[in-house]
Amino acid sequence: MVDQSNSDIPAVTMTQVNKWYGDFHVLKDINLQVADGEKVVVCGPSGSGKSTLIRCICKLEDHQRGTINVLGTELNDNIANIDEIRREVGMVFQQFNLFPHMTVLENCTLALTLVRKKSRKEADAIAMQFLKKVRIPEQSTKYPGELSGGQQQRVAIARSLCMNPEILLFDEPTSALDPEMISEVLDVMVALAEEGMTMVCVTHEMGFARRVADRVIFMDEGEIVEQNSPQEFFDNPENERTKLFLSQILQH
Amino acid sequence: MANTPTTLPPTIPLTHTIKQNLFSSPFNTLVTLLTAAFFITITYKFVDWAFISSIWSTEDEPLCKEATGACWSVIDARHRIIFFGLFPYEEHWRSTLACVVMIATIIASCVPWFWSTAKLSTLWLLGFCTFYILMHGGLFGLSVITPERWGGLALTIFIFAAVSIIGMPLSIVLALGRRSKLPVIARLFGLFIDFFRSLPLLTILFTAAVITPFLLPGWLQGDKLYRVIAGFAIFFACYQAENIRAGLQAIPPGQDEAGLTLGLSYMQRVTRIQLPQAFRNSLPAIVNQFVITFKETSIVTIVGFFEILASGSAAFGTGKWTVYYIEVYVFIAAIYFIFVFSLSRYGAYLERKLRVGHG
Ligand SMILES: Nc1ncnc2c1ncn2[C@@H]1O[C@H](COP(=O)(O)OP(=O)(O)O)[C@@H](O)[C@H]1O
Numbered sequence: 001m002v003d004q005s006n007s008d009i010p011a012v013t014m015t016q017v018n019k020w021y022g023d024f025h026v027l028k029d030i031n032l033q034v035a036d037g038e039k040v041v042v043c044g045p046s047g048s049g050k051s052t053l054i055r056c057i058c059k060l061e062d063h064q065r066g067t068i069n070v071l072g073t074e075l076n077d078n079i080a081n082i083d084e085i086r087r088e089v090g091m092v093f094q095q096f097n098l099f100p101h102m103t104v105l106e107n108c109t110l111a112l113t114l115v116r117k118k119s120r121k122e123a124d125a126i127a128m129q130f131l132k133k134v135r136i137p138e139q140s141t142k143y144p145g146e147l148s149g150g151q152q153q154r155v156a157i158a159r160s161l162c163m164n165p166e167i168l169l170f171d172e173p174t175s176a177l178d179p180e181m182i183s184e185v186l187d188v189m190v191a192l193a194e195e196g197m198t199m200v201c202v203t204h205e206m207g208f209a210r211r212v213a214d215r216v217i218f219m220d221e222g223e224i225v226e227q228n229s230p231q232e233f234f235d236n237p238e239n240e241r242t243k244l245f246l247s248q249i250l251q252h
Numbered sequence: 253m254a255n256t257p258t259t260l261p262p263t264i265p266l267t268h269t270i271k272q273n274l275f276s277s278p279f280n281t282l283v284t285l286l287t288a289a290f291f292i293t294i295t296y297k298f299v300d301w302a303f304i305s306s307i308w309s310t311e312d313e314p315l316c317k318e319a320t321g322a323c324w325s326v327i328d329a330r331h332r333i334i335f336f337g338l339f340p341y342e343e344h345w346r347s348t349l350a351c352v353v354m355i356a357t358i359i360a361s362c363v364p365w366f367w368s369t370a371k372l373s374t375l376w377l378l379g380f381c382t383f384y385i386l387m388h389g390g391l392f393g394l395s396v397i398t399p400e401r402w403g404g405l406a407l408t409i410f411i412f413a414a415v416s417i418i419g420m421p422l423s424i425v426l427a428l429g430r431r432s433k434l435p436v437i438a439r440l441f442g443l444f445i446d447f448f449r450s451l452p453l454l455t456i457l458f459t460a461a462v463i464t465p466f467l468l469p470g471w472l473q474g475d476k477l478y479r480v481i482a483g484f485a486i487f488f489a490c491y492q493a494e495n496i497r498a499g500l501q502a503i504p505p506g507q508d509e510a511g512l513t514l515g516l517s518y519m520q521r522v523t524r525i526q527l528p529q530a531f532r533n534s535l536p537a538i539v540n541q542f543v544i545t546f547k548e549t550s551i552v553t554i555v556g557f558f559e560i561l562a563s564g565s566a567a568f569g570t571g572k573w574t575v576y577y578i579e580v581y582v583f584i585a586a587i588y589f590i591f592v593f594s595l596s597r598y599g600a601y602l603e604r605k606l607r608v609g610h611g
């Protein structure tokens with residue numbers, strides 16, 4: 001649970017963040033603040049740096065200039081800081097990244113027992129609670145390879161939730177799914193949003209963005225080009241690049 | 253079609269499959285028949301030689317000259333040399349028991365129930381201590397028998413077990429080291445691995461046995477047997493490390509990232525996420541390395557140890573037995589076969605077991 005004293009500290013503050021892959025400038029002067037409990041949707045063309053941006057927030061990537069502050073702790077090379085952040089920030093990947101050699105339940109309890117030091121029994125109980133929440137408790141003894149994509153992604157969400165994160169990051173969670181499975185995952189995400197989870201979602205699901213986002217951010221070529229409330233963003237985009245992008249994804 | 257009562261696929265009769273695969277054309281039929289005839293002849297000849305026309309007991313040895321089959325009298329008379337080498341005759345029970353203990357330890361560690369660091373280390377510590385006390389003596393009123401006089405099957409199994417149990421953890425360290433994010437570390441481990449892989453095993457064993465005594469201080473030398481095992485284990489580990497590394501390489505990077513975002517430490521990610529998947533990925537190659545190593549134990553003869561193959565040569569080396577080397581080699585081949593075949597079958601079982609849920 002969030003301390004009362006914590007709730008006015010922004011969940012994420014990025015100030016003048018720059019990152020390069022070799023000499024490719026992938027993030028350019030990123031300034032972004034995410035308030036506690038806020039839901040931010042990030043969109044933009046492929047290769048614009050969306051994944052890189054949210055991977056920087058959980059330190060899967062290093063940034064080279066600027067500062068990133070998560071829940072009041074600065075992300076620098078201090079190992080203790082990084083560990084602390086990683087325990088509070090959950091991440092859901094496009095490719096699910098479930099551990100194929102463990103059952104669904106073991107996927108969820110692994111970090112509970114190793115990181116949170118729960119007993120086997122406690123961990124099982126917590127994991128089952130979250131598997132119920134994503135409506136998949138009956139699959140707990142199966143292996144990820146035996147589940148559909150939508151089921152796997154819901155397990156991945158449950159696995160993150162088990163760690164009781166303050167912030168949940170999503171990197172195109174529905175992009176690898178067959179169309180008929182997208183809504184079962186989005187439903188779970190909507191439910192989470194309604195409970196007040198702080199969320200940063202990279203997604204092109206515009207219905208989802210309209211429904212839950214407090215703010216939509218548009219990225220192009222490593223820059224935040226435009227940000228606005230979903231209503232304004234979709235109905236009155238200001239920037240030419242945003243207009244072009246929206247016309248492309250709304251075409252069909 | 254709509255009224256078909258069952259949803260099962262149509263079954264193809266076995267006779268049809270056989271006909272399709274073996275007798276589909278005159279040429280195909282001819283090849284099938286010739287091959288069958290060849291194998292039936294070979295099998296019949298071998299069975300006749302080994303079991304039907306053969307002589308079995310030591311006393312019947314004079315009959316061997318007339319017999320068309322195998323003369324197993326040589327095994328009956330000389331099996332103790334084959335199994336025990338130069339180990340003192342009246343202490344053979346100790347070697348037998350030591351063998352049983354070591355085989356039991358190997359079999360136990362193949363059982364998944366034992367697969368935790370604590371259980372495995374306890375098991376192997378107990379196994380090796382018991383083996384050592386039985387073979388070496390000096391405790392509990394057992395007379396001392398130094399490793400130069402160990403031999404036969406007990407020595408072969410001991411070398412195999414020791415090389416595996418030292419080599420396996422070492423190979424994991426080497427594989428992880430070679431994949432280190434720090435370029436200097438990765439280079440150093442890479443150099444180490446490639447250096448030892450570029451040398452023939454024979455050279456390494458010879459160096460360990462003969463040359464290291466000049467280089468190492470006395471207290472570090474240990475017995476020749478232990479130096480040879482150490483050299484062998486490093487050789488084994490370098491090959492096994494490459495197998496494990498191949499398995500690690502095949503794991504998608506997202507696996508480690510998922511572990512990172514869950515807050516798992518490096519060691520936790522390695523032991524819970526990476527290694528289990530790496531072992532599964534390269535299991536055939538890993539088992540293969542064990543098989544090769546079991547057979548390569550015979551090479552220690554070169555530096556003066558009487559493992560089972562050398563003891564076998566000694567068994568037909570004297571007097572009237574010199575003509576029966578074929579029987580001795582067939583007998584030893586059968587022993588190797590039992591071990592190596594079990595190892596392969598165990599590997600196949602593991603592959604099936606680890607494939608759970610991976611389609
Ligand atoms: N590890 C990497 N090394 C070099 N270039 C990379 C790496 N990861 C991503 N990139 C490049 O950085 C750019 C942004 O990538 P990414 O953040 O994944 O974009 P998005 O998620 O918006 O599609 C892309 O052009 C991609 O090719």
Ligand SMILES: [Mg+2]
Nearest residue numbers: 050051052172
């Ligand atoms: Mg991406």
